[in-house]
Amino acid sequence: MATACSSLPDRPPRTYFGRRQAQTKRQAEATKRKHQVSSGAPPAKRRNEISSLSAKETIDKETPRTFKGSAHKTFPPKTYLDSTGSGRQEKPCIKTSSLFKNNPEIPALHRAVVKQAREQVFSPEAFQELDLHPHLISTINTVLKMSSMTSVQKQSIPVLLEGRDALVRSQTGSGKTLAYCIPVVQSLQALTSKIQRSDGPYALVLVPTRELALQSFDTVQKLLKPFTWIVPGVLMGGEKRKSEKARLRKGINILISTPGRLVDHIRSTKNIHFNRIQWLVVDEADRILDLGFEKDITVILNAVNAECQKRQNVLLSATLTEGVTRLADISLHNPVSISVLDKIWDQPNPKEDASTQLDSFAIPESLDQHVVLVPSKLRLVCLAAFILQKCKFEKDQKMIVFFSSCELVEFHYSIFVHTLSCRSGAPTSEQLPSASWPLKFLRLHGNMEQEERTSVFHEFSHSGTGVLLCTTLRSCKSSKEKSGYLKFSALEALHRREDHTFLKDVAARGLDLPHVTWIVQYSAPSSPAEYIHRIGRTARIGCHGSSLLILAPSEAEYVNSLASHKINVSEIKMEDILAVLTKDDCFKRRQRGAQKSHATGSQEIRERATVLQTVFEDYVHSSERTVSWAKKALQSFIRAYATYPRELKPIFHVRSLHLGHVAKSFGLRDAPRNLSVSTVKKKASLKRPDPRRKTRNKHHFVLAEVLHSEYSSGLEAGGTKGGKQGKQWGFQVAPSKPGPRRE
Numbered sequence: 191m192a193t194a195c196s197s198l199p200d201r202p203p204r205t206y207f208g209r210r211q212a213q214t215k216r217q218a219e220a221t222k223r224k225h226q227v228s229s230g231a232p233p234a235k236r237r238n239e240i241s242s243l244s245a246k247e248t249i250d251k252e253t254p255r256t257f258k259g260s261a262h263k264t265f266p267p268k269t270y271l272d273s274t275g276s277g278r279q280e281k282p283c284i285k286t287s288s289l290f291k292n293n294p295e296i297p298a299l300h301r302a303v304v305k306q307a308r309e310q311v312f313s314p315e316a317f318q319e320l321d322l323h324p325h326l327i328s329t330i331n332t333v334l335k336m337s338s339m340t341s342v343q344k345q346s347i348p349v350l351l352e353g354r355d356a357l358v359r360s361q362t363g364s365g366k367t368l369a370y371c372i373p374v375v376q377s378l379q380a381l382t383s384k385i386q387r388s389d390g391p392y393a394l395v396l397v398p399t400r401e402l403a404l405q406s407f408d409t410v411q412k413l414l415k416p417f418t419w420i421v422p423g424v425l426m427g428g429e430k431r432k433s434e435k436a437r438l439r440k441g442i443n444i445l446i447s448t449p450g451r452l453v454d455h456i457r458s459t460k461n462i463h464f465n466r467i468q469w470l471v472v473d474e475a476d477r478i479l480d481l482g483f484e485k486d487i488t489v490i491l492n493a494v495n496a497e498c499q500k501r502q503n504v505l506l507s508a509t510l511t512e513g514v515t516r517l518a519d520i521s522l523h524n525p526v527s528i529s530v531l532d533k534i535w536d537q538p539n540p541k542e543d544a545s546t547q548l549d550s551f552a553i554p555e556s557l558d559q560h561v562v563l564v565p566s567k568l569r570l571v572c573l574a575a576f577i578l579q580k581c582k583f584e585k586d587q588k589m590i591v592f593f594s595s596c597e598l599v600e601f602h603y604s605i606f607v608h609t610l611s612c613r614s615g616a617p618t619s620e621q622l623p624s625a626s627w628p629l630k631f632l633r634l635h636g637n638m639e640q641e642e643r644t645s646v647f648h649e650f651s652h653s654g655t656g657v658l659l660c661t662t663l664r665s666c667k668s669s670k671e672k673s674g675y676l677k678f679s680a681l682e683a684l685h686r687r688e689d690h691t692f693l694k695d696v697a698a699r700g701l702d703l704p705h706v707t708w709i710v711q712y713s714a715p716s717s718p719a720e721y722i723h724r725i726g727r728t729a730r731i732g733c734h735g736s737s738l739l740i741l742a743p744s745e746a747e748y749v750n751s752l753a754s755h756k757i758n759v760s761e762i763k764m765e766d767i768l769a770v771l772t773k774d775d776c777f778k779r780r781q782r783g784a785q786k787s788h789a790t791g792s793q794e795i796r797e798r799a800t801v802l803q804t805v806f807e808d809y810v811h812s813s814e815r816t817v818s819w820a821k822k823a824l825q826s827f828i829r830a831y832a833t834y835p836r837e838l839k840p841i842f843h844v845r846s847l848h849l850g851h852v853a854k855s856f857g858l859r860d861a862p863r864n865l866s867v868s869t870v871k872k873k874a875s876l877k878r879p880d881p882r883r884k885t886r887n888k889h890h891f892v893l894a895e896v897l898h899s900e901y902s903s904g905l906e907a908g909g910t911k912g913g914k915q916g917k918q919w920g921f922q923v924a925p926s927k928p929g930p931r932r933e
């Protein structure tokens with residue numbers, strides 16, 4: 191796509207060049223740029239073009255001809271906002287095409303207001319009121335420093351102490367770990383024949399990831415302080431099997447494991463026996479299924495059933511999916527179903543209640559959810575403005591921004607650090623908002639070295655402020671062992687043990703980081719469950735938090751999709767976010783002769799957004815490397831976009847993306863044409879574009895080729911999560927012999 195290079199209000203008269211001369215020059219320039227872009231080289235600075243201009247003026251004067259990039263003119267150099275940190279310079283200027291022209295209309299959001307499922311996090315009851323060993327109570331009070339129970343703990347612990355099976359469903363960050371750990375420890379310490387280490391496992395706890403395994407281990411270990419004869423242990427990928435075997439041989443009484451690693455041991459270790467198992471706990475059941483562990487769970491259930499029938503089974507989950515219900519059907523015996531939803535949620539019709547609950551998710555009451563509709567071209571400036579608004583101009587804000595891929599995280603980290611934060615190499619204070627608090631950016635994704643990841647967690651966790659840019663599970667490359675969760679306490683445990691190898695597969699989903707005030711979803715999640723788990727990183731255990739979902743106008747329908755799962759989001763207007771740019775004059779447009787623009791109101795906001803966009807574009811086009819990064823990030827964005835599950839395709843379909851506009855949100859002045867790959871032409875031709883849409887935009891076709899080329903490079907194709915995996919579901923557990931149960 192040709193960059194929109196508009197006529198300028200303050201440019202010299204058209205006679206500056208002869209018409210023919212100008213045309214020839216334009217063509218030569220365009221060919222040169224095209225060649226450079228397609229070869230991966232940075233485009234030549236358009237020395238003869240004009241720099242950032244008033245958005246309003248752009249809108250007024252831009253003509254279809256100029257939008258096609260055929261109106262480049264030569265102008266004298268002028269002052270511009272430099273992104274390299276060297277301050278304002280006299281330099282030839284690069285024009286930023288209008289951010290506010292040719293955008294799709296932002297639709298009015300007509301979302302149905304739904305009654306959101308709510309949970310009371312804390313109950314007024316103290317742990318003392320439970321029938322627990324006094325030493326266990328004092329350990330909870332003094333070691334864990336907790337006094338009152340959360341609602342899920344209040345409901346679950348007595349039921350489990352009675353010996354019942356349970357399906358526990360409660361919102362993120364509500365204290366589910368202790369809800370099962372306390373009853374397990376209480377019951378095992380009370381056994382009349384005292385447990386011997388060599389007895390092997392009495393309790394088996396399955397968790398989806400290594401980090402959760404470590405976190406649960408950490409909690410159990412603390413609770414066991416007064417009961418030293420009970421030995422906890424953890425098995426997970428990343429540790430040497432040999433040393434795990436040795437530990438199994440010595441004996442582990444409360445065994446916490448990821449499913450994959452336990453199956454490894456079931457198949458290869460003679461020392462693993464389940465004949466004394468009294469507890470089988472499946473924590474984060476939804477996540478276990480999400481990660482594709484259903485076959486492993488089947489193997490484990492079969493192995494345990496073969497050796498032991500008399501046990502208590504517990505399934506815990508933040509979301510109640512069809513898979514979780516099926517797993518509950520086969521693993522729980524006459525379970526008590528515990529769901530900590532408010533009375534407001536009670537429906538008069540029990541049938542409706544069951545089906546609605548299956549599709550609905552409890553969200554912490556202290557969590558405010560928002561959505562903003564932003565045209566593709568404006569996504570980057572809008573995100574930057576929001577970060578500035580919250581983390582620069584407001585105090586004590588800590589934000590996590592979710593992206594759909596590692597490349598996206600790297601790209602945005604780099605561009606923000608170099609243009610917005612106050613680190614070395616970043617713009618000088620003259621260019622940055624004058625106010626307030628320094629911006630600190632951190633990033634975390636699955637392609638980072640483990641040590642760096644660990645230190646990022648420490649830094650972000652201990653910091654009272656900061657912006658963490660991270661990926662979600664969907665974006666990680668490895669398959670089964672890609673971990674969705676990282677709990678900070680587990681990291682601390684790891685750090686203490688100076689063993690970072692465990693965390694090799696950590697992805698940045700499900701962080702348990704304290705005091706996060708904002709969650710921003712820059713890429714929409716692929717399922718309501720994912721949405722819940724992302725926003726669940728804030729407003730944990732009663733704290734207040736907010737979330738923002740950034741959608742394109744064409745994706746507005748997603749709000750209704752969320753509403754159908756009883757998720758309520760309220761709209762923030764893009765202009766209100768961009769308005770923050772008026773707080774600092776560094777975003778003020780300077781006209782020729784260093785005169786400041788006197789625009790006001792929305793015109794001023796648009797001008798300033800354009801200035802910020804120019805800063806980004808200057809940064810991206812400052813070197814071959816940065817252009818290439820931006821292109822990679824764009825490619826990766828499109829690839830991720832293609833992986834939305836089938837049911838969301840009507841909302842998120844790559845063919846509805848305007849490549850030129852999307853490229854703009856990567857600071858690219860031109861949509862990279864060289865993304866299309868000839869090897870996939872065959873596939874592309876299979877899906878002929880609708881002739882009725884022929885004139886709509888040629889970029890759509892290029893886009894299709896881009897996507898196919900990504901698939902042909904061996905990268906994961908889209909739609910598996912919602913489609914294939916969903917269908918795969920089906921447990922085949924060996925029939926368990928009827929036996930006495932603890933009821």
Ligand SMILES: Nc1ncnc2c1ncn2[C@@H]1O[C@H](COP(=O)(O)OP(=O)(O)OP(=O)(O)O)[C@@H](O)[C@H]1O
Nearest residue numbers: 336338339340361362363364365366367368508731
């Ligand atoms: N009774 C309590 N009082 C105070 N803090 C608690 C209590 N119970 C748990 N917590 C703390 O709340 C935080 C969240 O607990 P936990 O990780 O068990 O929640 P969760 O429901 O498993 O969350 P998620 O579903 O997101 O994994 C932890 O830091 C934990 O230490």
